[in-house]
Amino acid sequence: MGRSARTARRVRGAKAARRAGRGRSARLGDTAIAAVTVVALGSAVWLLGGSGTHAPPQPAAAEGRPDPAGERLSAPALAPSPPLRIRIPAIRVNAPLTGLALTPSGSLDAPPPGQKNLAGWYEAGTTPGERGTAIVAGHVDNTEGPAVFYNLGALKRDARVEVDRRDGTVAVFTVDAVEVYPARGFPDDKVYGAAPRPELRVITCGGGYSKATGYQGNVVVFAHLTGSR
Amino acid sequence: MRRTARLLAGTAFAVAATAPAHAAEAGHPAARLHSAGAVGSPAGRLDVSPSTVTPGAQVTVNTAACGAPGAATGDAGAVGAGVFMLAPGTHEGEAVGRFRVPPSAQPGTYEIVAQCAEGDRQVTGDLVVALTAAHEQVQPRGSVKTGVGGGLGTDPVQTAAGVAALAVAAAGGTWLLHRRARGDGI
Numbered sequence: 001m002g003r004s005a006r007t008a009r010r011v012r013g014a015k016a017a018r019r020a021g022r023g024r025s026a027r028l029g030d031t032a033i034a035a036v037t038v039v040a041l042g043s044a045v046w047l048l049g050g051s052g053t054h055a056p057p058q059p060a061a062a063e064g065r066p067d068p069a070g071e072r073l074s075a076p077a078l079a080p081s082p083p084l085r086i087r088i089p090a091i092r093v094n095a096p097l098t099g100l101a102l103t104p105s106g107s108l109d110a111p112p113p114g115q116k117n118l119a120g121w122y123e124a125g126t127t128p129g130e131r132g133t134a135i136v137a138g139h140v141d142n143t144e145g146p147a148v149f150y151n152l153g154a155l156k157r158d159a160r161v162e163v164d165r166r167d168g169t170v171a172v173f174t175v176d177a178v179e180v181y182p183a184r185g186f187p188d189d190k191v192y193g194a195a196p197r198p199e200l201r202v203i204t205c206g207g208g209y210s211k212a213t214g215y216q217g218n219v220v221v222f223a224h225l226t227g228s229r
Numbered sequence: 230m231r232r233t234a235r236l237l238a239g240t241a242f243a244v245a246a247t248a249p250a251h252a253a254e255a256g257h258p259a260a261r262l263h264s265a266g267a268v269g270s271p272a273g274r275l276d277v278s279p280s281t282v283t284p285g286a287q288v289t290v291n292t293a294a295c296g297a298p299g300a301a302t303g304d305a306g307a308v309g310a311g312v313f314m315l316a317p318g319t320h321e322g323e324a325v326g327r328f329r330v331p332p333s334a335q336p337g338t339y340e341i342v343a344q345c346a347e348g349d350r351q352v353t354g355d356l357v358v359a360l361t362a363a364h365e366q367v368q369p370r371g372s373v374k375t376g377v378g379g380g381l382g383t384d385p386v387q388t389a390a391g392v393a394a395l396a397v398a399a400a401g402g403t404w405l406l407h408r409r410a411r412g413d414g415i
Contacts, residue, residue, distance in 0.1 A: 037402050038398075047387050106369065110374050140376035141379040145379050149375070183372035204375045204376065
């Protein structure tokens with residue numbers, strides 16, 4: 001009896017010790033699982049909740065127009081020749097150009113939205129490199145996502161814009177300013193008006209977005225000819 | 230015939246002036262003629278700007294063909310503007326002059342001639358008179374519709390990561406609740 005009681009006590013003691021050991025490691029595991037759960041929950045809220053705010057970049061005020069009279073020296077104007085491609089290495093743009101016309105209301109038409117890597121130029125206007133204001137426009141996005149000029153608003157002053165032309169020359173432009181203008185009271189003359197030197201405008205949508213009215217205005221890049229090759 | 234001869238003489242002069250570059254071409258009269266007429270050799274032509282104008286507009290011409298000091302006599306008689314002078318410009322060796330196209334000028338292409346003050350070099354350039362100038366082209370109005378907001382939607386990679394994180398949180402939560410219900414306590 002005494003023997004069996006001692007055995008029972010020993011067994012109980014061993015069980016208790018084992019339980020104590022398991023308890024410590026289990027508590028450690030639970031703490032780890034709890035921590036992982038909290039972190040995962042936080043990440044999930046951040047990733048799923050914050051996704052609505054991811055919008056195309058907009059120019060900083062510092063990229064505003066410092067050169068309204070066109071005092072910076074320009075390279076000699078090139079002979080007229082239609083453009084074929086536009087390249088903006090700083091924002092990794094390399095896209096073919098299609099001809100654009102005016103809509104019945106007199107605004108510049110946009111390229112077909114289906115092709116995301118396609119920009120257009122105003123065919124009835126000045127060709128890039130020629131004296132005057134050449135106009136290039138492209139989509140910031142289409143229904144499927146970001147398009148050719150998605151990062152145009154992130155372009156900085158002094159960046160390089162290159163246009164391949166049908167006559168084999170490459171017109172090289174330097175950015176003077178990157179501006180954003182609301183559609184209401186759009187500064188037509190500043191953006192589209194004639195220039196005494198070879199200039200280029202690159203236009204896309206921007207300036208805030210609302211579901212009801214779409215993008216509120218345009219991002220406009222002002223550049224002038226600084227070379228050719 | 231005389232004009233052709235003069236053109237050839239002028240060309241020979243131009244080739245001599247820019248000798249090393251054109252030395253190879255000098256032996257071929259045809260090549261010489263071509264090089265004198267080629268666009269993009271500013272030394273051999275009269276630049277007319279704007280090259281297309283409406284009647285009554287002022288036109289500026291310049292040329293580097295006369296060398297220093299750079300003076301010449303211009304003749305815009307073809308378009309009815311008469312004789313004008315080209316004086317040394319801001320760039321060395323360049324002669325610059327101005328004339329006004331008469332308001333009565335008819336549309337068409339006119340040859341403007343400049344005769345260097347020294348030597349008998351003569352350069353020409355074309356002036357187009359149009360009833361509506363090239364730069365009075367229709368200019369667009371208003372903003373451009375170049376976006377529909379599709380770039381604003383959820384980034385699929387981000388969404389997938391969020392869903393994965395949510396699944397991990399759910400699994401962890403379920404496990405912990407289960408432990409608590411069993412009474413093991415945490």
